[in-house]
Amino acid sequence: MQDTSEGSYFGNLLTGLDDHILDGLLEVVISDEQLEEITTVLRRQKFRKHFSPDDIEEFLSLIYKTARIVAIHHSVRDCRDEKDNFILETAVRGKADYIVTGDKDLLVLNPYRGKKIIGFREFENIMQELKKKGKL
Template sequence: MIRATLDVNVLASAFLGRQTAPALIVQRWTGGRFELILSEHVLYGLDRTWQKRYFQTRYTGDQVQQTLALLRADAIMVAPTPSAQGVGEDEEDDLVLATAVAGDATYLVTGDRHLQAFGSFQDVTILSPRQFLDLLEIEPGIGS
């Protein structure tokens, strides 16, 4: 089974309810196509993102808390290790990379081009949301 970490930017976009690559990826996860690897750091970043004005007009506080609880309950939660310290442009990048590594993720899915530019880190392949969705669509047996 594929194991993937979704970056905060992918998760935040996914719950806007559109037929975007991030939204379709989350649908594939809830359909059992891959295992989602997260950390409290990623959920904290998601909560912070959803506190911004843009998202506050789209979500109630209850919706945010329910979604965070669902992710916490259904994803595989790991504690990031310091394996990626000083690799990314900032500590946020390092912690997302470390989450993927700690969870033995096959893929890190991110909209951040500077992370995508790495191509891979340790045994984790870094893909854009569209690339990951295409991978799931092209390979029908993948993640089954």
């Protein structure tokens, strides 16, 4: 479960990522299942404390327009929470470098088949380092 401080932190992290996505500097790899989950979760009442409905819809629109959709076959069964296996499979099939999550059931698997599983704060640190090096 994500507490309100994490929700607020996640909101701050998203600020500015849209430019990197639109500029092709950051690629979002996602499955249909993840799109559905993100859409459902972001529209929950608790996120309205941190995002306006327009901001949520704008972010979802960006993801729908720019993300690379990966087909999954539900063949991965390595997570202790079986409902999260599709996230691992999406990363593997999509050849992602990172899985960014706050989910402890996923974080304990780091690294997973060459993918780094990191939290939002670590992702922000990586983004800041890339900016310092002029790569973003």
